[in-house]
Amino acid sequence: MTYALPVLVFVMVALATAQALRRAAWWRQGAAAEVAWGPGLLALPRRYLVDVHHVVARDAYASRMHAVVAGGLIVATVLAGLAILPSLGGSRLYWAIVALAFGVTAAGSLLVGARRYPAKPRRLSGGRFQILPFLLLAYALGGLAGALLLALGAASTPALIAALALSGVGGLGLAYEVRRGPMRHAVAGALHLVAHPRPGRFRSRLDTALAPLDLDAARLGAETPADFTWNRLLSYDSCIQCGRCETACPAFAAGQPLNPKRLIQDLVAGMTADEPPYAGSPYPNAREVDPPAAPLARLIGPDARIHPDTLWACTTCRACVEECPMMIEHVDAIVSLRRNETMEFARPPEKAADILSDLRGAGEPGGRALSARTDFAAGLDLPVISARGEADVLLWLGEGAYDLRYGRTLRALVRLMRDAGVDFAVLGAEERDTGDLARRLGDEATYQQLARANVETLGRYRFGRIVTADPHALHALRNEYRVFGGEWTVVHHTALLLELIEAGRLKPGVLGGLSVTYHDPCYLGRYNGETEAPRKVLDLIGASRVEMARSGRRSMCCGGGGGAPISDVAGDRRIPDIRMGQAIETGAAVVAVACPTCTAMLEGVTGVRPDVKDIAELLLASMELGA
Amino acid sequence: MKIVVLLSAGAHPVSSAPVLPRLEAQALRLALALGETTGLHAGPSAAPAADALGHGLGLLTHLATREGDDPIPALVAALKAETPDLVLAGRRGQGGEETGLAPYAVAAALGVTIVADAVALAPGAAPGSLVVEQALPKGARRRLVVRLPALVTVHPGAPAPGAYAYGVARRGRVDTIWGVAGSAAEPNPIAVEERPYRPRPKLMRSAPGTGSAAERLAAATGGMASSGANVLVQPTPDEAARAILEHLRRIGVLAPAVANKPAA
Ligand code: SF4
Ligand code: SF4
Numbered sequence: 001m002t003y004a005l006p007v008l009v010f011v012m013v014a015l016a017t018a019q020a021l022r023r024a025a026w027w028r029q030g031a032a033a034e035v036a037w038g039p040g041l042l043a044l045p046r047r048y049l050v051d052v053h054h055v056v057a058r059d060a061y062a063s064r065m066h067a068v069v070a071g072g073l074i075v076a077t078v079l080a081g082l083a084i085l086p087s088l089g090g091s092r093l094y095w096a097i098v099a100l101a102f103g104v105t106a107a108g109s110l111l112v113g114a115r116r117y118p119a120k121p122r123r124l125s126g127g128r129f130q131i132l133p134f135l136l137l138a139y140a141l142g143g144l145a146g147a148l149l150l151a152l153g154a155a156s157t158p159a160l161i162a163a164l165a166l167s168g169v170g171g172l173g174l175a176y177e178v179r180r181g182p183m184r185h186a187v188a189g190a191l192h193l194v195a196h197p198r199p200g201r202f203r204s205r206l207d208t209a210l211a212p213l214d215l216d217a218a219r220l221g222a223e224t225p226a227d228f229t230w231n232r233l234l235s236y237d238s239c240i241q242c243g244r245c246e247t248a249c250p251a252f253a254a255g256q257p258l259n260p261k262r263l264i265q266d267l268v269a270g271m272t273a274d275e276p277p278y279a280g281s282p283y284p285n286a287r288e289v290d291p292p293a294a295p296l297a298r299l300i301g302p303d304a305r306i307h308p309d310t311l312w313a314c315t316t317c318r319a320c321v322e323e324c325p326m327m328i329e330h331v332d333a334i335v336s337l338r339r340n341e342t343m344e345f346a347r348p349p350e351k352a353a354d355i356l357s358d359l360r361g362a363g364e365p366g367g368r369a370l371s372a373r374t375d376f377a378a379g380l381d382l383p384v385i386s387a388r389g390e391a392d393v394l395l396w397l398g399e400g401a402y403d404l405r406y407g408r409t410l411r412a413l414v415r416l417m418r419d420a421g422v423d424f425a426v427l428g429a430e431e432r433d434t435g436d437l438a439r440r441l442g443d444e445a446t447y448q449q450l451a452r453a454n455v456e457t458l459g460r461y462r463f464g465r466i467v468t469a470d471p472h473a474l475h476a477l478r479n480e481y482r483v484f485g486g487e488w489t490v491v492h493h494t495a496l497l498l499e500l501i502e503a504g505r506l507k508p509g510v511l512g513g514l515s516v517t518y519h520d521p522c523y524l525g526r527y528n529g530e531t532e533a534p535r536k537v538l539d540l541i542g543a544s545r546v547e548m549a550r551s552g553r554r555s556m557c558c559g560g561g562g563g564a565p566i567s568d569v570a571g572d573r574r575i576p577d578i579r580m581g582q583a584i585e586t587g588a589a590v591v592a593v594a595c596p597t598c599t600a601m602l603e604g605v606t607g608v609r610p611d612v613k614d615i616a617e618l619l620l621a622s623m624e625l626g627a
Numbered sequence: 628m629k630i631v632v633l634l635s636a637g638a639h640p641v642s643s644a645p646v647l648p649r650l651e652a653q654a655l656r657l658a659l660a661l662g663e664t665t666g667l668h669a670g671p672s673a674a675p676a677a678d679a680l681g682h683g684l685g686l687l688t689h690l691a692t693r694e695g696d697d698p699i700p701a702l703v704a705a706l707k708a709e710t711p712d713l714v715l716a717g718r719r720g721q722g723g724e725e726t727g728l729a730p731y732a733v734a735a736a737l738g739v740t741i742v743a744d745a746v747a748l749a750p751g752a753a754p755g756s757l758v759v760e761q762a763l764p765k766g767a768r769r770r771l772v773v774r775l776p777a778l779v780t781v782h783p784g785a786p787a788p789g790a791y792a793y794g795v796a797r798r799g800r801v802d803t804i805w806g807v808a809g810s811a812a813e814p815n816p817i818a819v820e821e822r823p824y825r826p827r828p829k830l831m832r833s834a835p836g837t838g839s840a841a842e843r844l845a846a847a848t849g850g851m852a853s854s855g856a857n858v859l860v861q862p863t864p865d866e867a868a869r870a871i872l873e874h875l876r877r878i879g880v881l882a883p884a885v886a887n888k889p890a891a
Contacts (some may be wrong), residue, residue, distance in 0.1 A: 215793065219794075220793070220794045342790070342792060343792050343793045343794040343795075344792065344794035344795070345792065345794075345795075346681075346682070346683065346789055346790045346791070346792035346795050347790070348790050352790065353787065353788065353789065353790035353791075354787065354788075356790060356791065357646075357649075357652075357788075357790075357791055358639075360646070360791065361639040361642060361644050361646040362639050362641050362642035362644065363642065364642075367639075367640075367641055368641065369641050369642070370642070443793070444793075445793035446793075
């Protein structure tokens with residue numbers, strides 16, 4: 001009987017392997033992808049222990065729970081399997097150690113259960129996940145009893161048989177779940193960490209640029225699950241339905257029909273015909289869809305699995321990606337689906353058609369004259385680079401320049417740069433839109449046309465670096481233009497202002513006692529990891545800084561990215577209202593911003609609320625006060 | 628129904644980059660919803676008209692004429708050979724070389740009816756007929772039933788154009804027909820001066836200088852007074868003449884009506 005437990009372990013492993021292989025056949029339906037297996041395998045422990053842990057640890061309970069239950073499960077199973085060696089299987093001390101490991105697993109199972117019973121938090125999925133604690137507990141308690149009996153030398157008693165039977169039910173249940181149940185996350189998750197589509201994330205943690213699309217590909221973007229690369233299908237299978245993405249998602253919070261967790265599960269369910277029904281929070285206020293039962297069908301459409309409203313509600317804020325412990329790339333998936341809708345089916349959001357056509361025809365989403373971009377600076381005498389050929393700093397104005405409100409921010413920035421004696425110039429009428437909006441709306445063709453044109457324009461001039469006050473432009477110029485041949489040093493205006501203050505070229509005054517809360521733009525904080533410079537500037541002008549509950553890399557979106565204001569999908573609330581509510585909670589008198597889109601979204605909030613001021617405006621105000 | 632949409636080489640109204648005129652994209656949307664559609668362009672290059680492929684056009688026939696040629700004979704010859712039931716065009720040109728007269732010239736040469744300013748099209752109850760909803764000033768609409776073949780021009784009030792899609796454009800095809808005999812366009816008898824467009828403030832002749840902002844706005848825009856469009860449906864000639872006279876007096880073209888003078 002000492003061999004019964006190890007034999008059970010081998011049967012479990014065999015079953016789990018068989019189930020995983022059946023699943024792997026589905027992953028292989030995906031498109032080909034280049035995966036660096038060697039480096040991936042070598043990096044696996046680090047990716048798991050450092051990168052995954054970094055995210056998991058944000059929820060202390062979940063982190064402890066997972067360490068105990070997963071650690072216990074693996075150690076107990078390996079040890080029980082090793083008991084096949086006669087020298088170990090005969091040792092009562094060894095069985096005592098095995099019993100200890102199963103005991104730890106049992107304790108972990110109780111933690112898993114305690115989170116779900118009597119009531120589970122809304123963000124967790126039910127269904128098969130509710131059975132998981134019982135399977136774990138059965139396996140662990142059976143193993144514990146069996147190992148204890150063997151440690152006490154009581155081989156081949158009916159009690160031992162009962163213990164093994166209990167353990168068998170739990171263990172085989174867990175192994176069976178590897179194909180379609182919660183335990184899939186363990187196998188898929190480990191493989192996903194090895195074959196991650198963005199391995200760069202693990203080193204710099206800032207691999208956020210969208211990959212360019214081959215415009216000659218037979219099919220543009222993803223229409224069915226099979227259009228995703230196989231390692232992305234694998235990544236969607238690693239989802240443990242923890243709902244952290246859902247909690248972070250601004251569109252979900254606003255009651256728009258988007259839930260990133262459900263979206264990933266829809267991609268998974270679209271792969272096969274026999275996925276168990278989804279048992280988590282729905283897409284809020286979603287319209288009815290009529291999904292076809294056949295696997296690998298079209299994913300988007302009123303008659304498909306995902307309604308277009310869901311696809312277009314996303315602001316591409318990456319909060320879901322930031323929170324996902326399984327390192328899933330939701331935004332990449334959404335953009336792939338959008339590319340297909342926009343370019344193959346001509347179905348961008350309704351209001352986007354004219355905007356995209358003006359971007360193609362006039363290089364500007366509003367169809368305005370490029371020469372009008374500098375109109376905000378009337379009387380400021382902006383130097384234009386074509387008249388000089390070179391400058392230390394090329395100031396990229398961006399779309400905000402056409403906006404009256406944001407023009408004030410740019411005027412403040414220009415005055416500050418003048419005061420500091422920065423040698424700068426603008427492109428003037430040669431500056432086109434970066435194409436960020438077109439790209440996020442899935443129109444990669446227009447984006448690439450604009451990117452190439454901008455790279456060509458910039459290549460004609462000599463400048464030290466590019467400064468911009470628009471984080472979306474910053475992200476495009478710094479990260480996404482690289483593949484089109486644009487390699488420049490690109491600096492956000494807040495970083496430049498901090499540098500000028502620290503170099504003594506700007507002498508900030510003191511806005512004593514002004515309480516300010518800073519709203520991190522997604523494309524600066526999450527996409528580019530820059531959260532400190534604006535805060536330091538605020539500290540240097542003597543503002544008393546208070547933080548919102550969500551700030552820095554985990555900040556909440558203003559609702560303005562990804563073309564969401566154009567899609568304008570209906571919800572219960574508006575995202576900027578929610579964000580402004582969080583700012584009001586801090587009691588601050590001013591919300592400091594650093595992005596034209598955030599400025600427009602937050603300024604659009606009605607009612608009594610804090611003022612919205614750009615970092616540049618606050619700095620200039622402090623200097624005028626000091627002067 | 629066999630439909631041909633006339634496509635021109637337009638220019639973007641602001642950037643003057645070559646684009647498909649918006650009106651023609653609207654015409655295309657109406658056409659695609661109605662029946663089997665092809666596009667027709669006569670000119671030296673197919674480039675901007677080929678954008679129509681991205682709006683769902685399957686086939687563009689490009690009649691390659693020489694630079695400076697009059698496109699009308701080429702278009703008329705092609706349409707005579709093709710014998711479409713319906714020809715659609717924009718109501719005006721959107722580019723340097725166009726006068727907006729092409730639809731009229733083509734219709735005259737083909738000897739077919741022309742209906743201007745359509746905002747909606749539907750097949751008529753009788754075979755070979757078409758129901759055209761026509762835009763009239765002040766938002767009024769008129770429904771006409773037209774016997775085909777006909778040429779219809781499209782008004783900006785028609786449904787907004789569908790989105791341009793790169794992938795859709797890839798699936799379309801341009802057939803270029805070379806060596807189309809053309810005649811050099813006659814030189815324009817009127818000297819034309821070209822100046823950049825400059826928006827001018829609208830003259831508000833009737834706006835009073837005093838009163839609240841709301842009153843002045845109401846006065847300037849016609850306010851409540853014009854809330855009913857002055858459309859007379861099948862008026863008698865007498866009624867119609869009175870309405871026109873009254874309007875001309877109101878806007879100051881004619882002197883105010885003189886009260887019936889007593890005989891001197
Ligand atoms: S996608 Fe990631 S964060 Fe969202 S439920 Fe799945 S594992 Fe959790
Ligand atoms: S990117 Fe932002 S809006 Fe889009 S699904 Fe993720 S959290 Fe939601």
